[in-house]
Amino acid sequence: MSFKKIRLLISFILKYWNSSEFQYFAWGFGGICKFPQGVTALRIPSLSRGFKQASGLFKCARGVKPLWKIATKWLILISIILSPGILLFSASEELYIRPHVNNVTTTSAKILWVTETKAPPGKVTLKSKQNSQKGESIVSAIEGREELLHTAAFKDLKPFTEYEYTVICNNKRAKGKFITAPEKGRAIQFVVYGDTRSNPEDHLKVSKAIAIDDPMFVACSGDLVSKGTKWKEWKEQFFDPAEAYLCKSAIWPMRGNHEKDGKFLYKLFDMPGNEHYFSFDFGDLHFVILDQYIKDKLPEMLEWFENDLKNNNSKWTFVGYHQPTFNTGGHASTWGRKDFLPIMEKYGVDIVLTGHSHLYERFLPIGPEGKKPIIHIVTGGGGAPLKKAEKNPALVGGTGISELHYCFFKINGDTLEMKVKKPDHTIIDQMTLIKKKGVYQDEVMKKAITTQKAEELLPDKKKKKK
Numbered sequence: 001m002s003f004k005k006i007r008l009l010i011s012f013i014l015k016y017w018n019s020s021e022f023q024y025f026a027w028g029f030g031g032i033c034k035f036p037q038g039v040t041a042l043r044i045p046s047l048s049r050g051f052k053q054a055s056g057l058f059k060c061a062r063g064v065k066p067l068w069k070i071a072t073k074w075l076i077l078i079s080i081i082l083s084p085g086i087l088l089f090s091a092s093e094e095l096y097i098r099p100h101v102n103n104v105t106t107t108s109a110k111i112l113w114v115t116e117t118k119a120p121p122g123k124v125t126l127k128s129k130q131n132s133q134k135g136e137s138i139v140s141a142i143e144g145r146e147e148l149l150h151t152a153a154f155k156d157l158k159p160f161t162e163y164e165y166t167v168i169c170n171n172k173r174a175k176g177k178f179i180t181a182p183e184k185g186r187a188i189q190f191v192v193y194g195d196t197r198s199n200p201e202d203h204l205k206v207s208k209a210i211a212i213d214d215p216m217f218v219a220c221s222g223d224l225v226s227k228g229t230k231w232k233e234w235k236e237q238f239f240d241p242a243e244a245y246l247c248k249s250a251i252w253p254m255r256g257n258h259e260k261d262g263k264f265l266y267k268l269f270d271m272p273g274n275e276h277y278f279s280f281d282f283g284d285l286h287f288v289i290l291d292q293y294i295k296d297k298l299p300e301m302l303e304w305f306e307n308d309l310k311n312n313n314s315k316w317t318f319v320g321y322h323q324p325t326f327n328t329g330g331h332a333s334t335w336g337r338k339d340f341l342p343i344m345e346k347y348g349v350d351i352v353l354t355g356h357s358h359l360y361e362r363f364l365p366i367g368p369e370g371k372k373p374i375i376h377i378v379t380g381g382g383g384a385p386l387k388k389a390e391k392n393p394a395l396v397g398g399t400g401i402s403e404l405h406y407c408f409f410k411i412n413g414d415t416l417e418m419k420v421k422k423p424d425h426t427i428i429d430q431m432t433l434i435k436k437k438g439v440y441q442d443e444v445m446k447k448a449i450t451t452q453k454a455e456e457l458l459p460d461k462k463k464k465k466k
């Protein structure tokens with residue numbers, strides 16, 4: 001703020017010092033400053049709360065104690081002087097879409113964000129306990145929009161190292177952190193959840209709970225927004241509510257049917273390879289992500305998928321895509337039973353994570369007779385309108401669960417633990433897998449049902465109708 005503006009502000013204060021309207025206004029301003037930064041929605045209620053506080057306190061000040069009245073005046077003055085600075089600082093935190101970290105490997109990562117208007121490349125400082133790096137964003141246009149995408153790529157990072165970043169761009173600033181992928185053999189923890197669309201307040205509840213668990217990365221099983229071709233929804237339904245964890249964990253998205261043509265999904269996120277189907281390694285985990293909506297390229301994806309699994313030697317293998325292969329509540333999807341499922345069974349995939357139906361379902365282990373089965377999970381409780389849970393003997397506990405939730409995984413050598421949590425951290429399901437010599441502990445193996453049995457219990461309803 002220039003000296004001229006400060007002088008104007010002081011003369012304005014002195015001129016209107018004795019008007020009660022002005023003092024109420026000042027207290028309202030002060031009220032704003034008392035609340036935490038970053039949550040725009042809080043500002044308006046906080047303003048009215050500030051006014052209420054002001055009127056209450058001011059009534060006291062009009063009473064018998066002149067000293068209190070003087071103190072009040074000084075508080076107002078301090079509040080006014082500090083307010084512009086605090087507000088400017090607060091505003092400087094807000095980029096149109098805050099930075100999020102993609103494509104994390106043992107030695108590299110990309111930080112992406114969006115600015116509202118034309119902005120020069122932003123500066124990024126990356127700091128770990130051992131060293132620091134500086135970088136600059138590459139700015140690219142977003143089709144049909146004035147906003148700009150910024151991508152800052154970092155390489156030569158150290159494995160399993162926490163990096164704090166500061167982005168300064170277009171006079172705005174944002175901070176966050178992430179951890180690079182570890183080599184094999186390290187314990188890891190991460191979250192998978194999905195269907196975050198349509199109700200940002202519910203998505204916010206889930207993402208705040210995720211942030212408390214400190215995942216090293218988060219994977220989202222699709223339908224991030226209601227209509228992927230509507231630009232505003234990406235900020236309102238995904239990035240703003242997810243900010244609670246995006247500032248501390250990398251994100252890996254999957255494409256859902258609501259992402260439509262995927263134009264904004266593939267612009268706003270940076271994934272490896274052709275971005276539609278790819279895999280990444282994180283310690284002892286190999287995670288494959290598929291795109292079910294590439295139409296005529298499905299055979300190509302199938303071939304790539306088989307090759308990827310053939311060359312995978314990680315202890316644990318997850319596959320993620322949107323529409324489930326086994327599912328009863330909601331859409332009762334049966335995707336990939338004929339082509340993708342046999343490949344997953346052949347190469348010993350451990351867990352398949354999907355969404356699309358807005359509830360939680362974990363099936364009994366499913367696999368061909370005599371082979372290690374697969375755990376199929378539907379996790380679609382990230383905020384979208386919940387669907388009615390259904391009962392089915394193929395489900396663990398005989399029923400699905402219709403709750404907002406996320407799946408929190410820990411992998412440590414041969415042991416995998418999963419806790420499925422509601423936003424208040426109540427556990428709605430949990431599972432431990434101990435894998436030795438390519439099979440799970442007896443207790444799990446005994447519960448397995450054959451693929452044929454699962455298909456009988458969960459028939460293709462659309463086929464049946466025909």
Ligand SMILES: [Fe+2]
Binds near residue numbers: 256257322
């Ligand atoms: Fe969907």
Ligand SMILES: [Fe+2]
Binds near residue numbers: 256
């Ligand atoms: Fe959905």
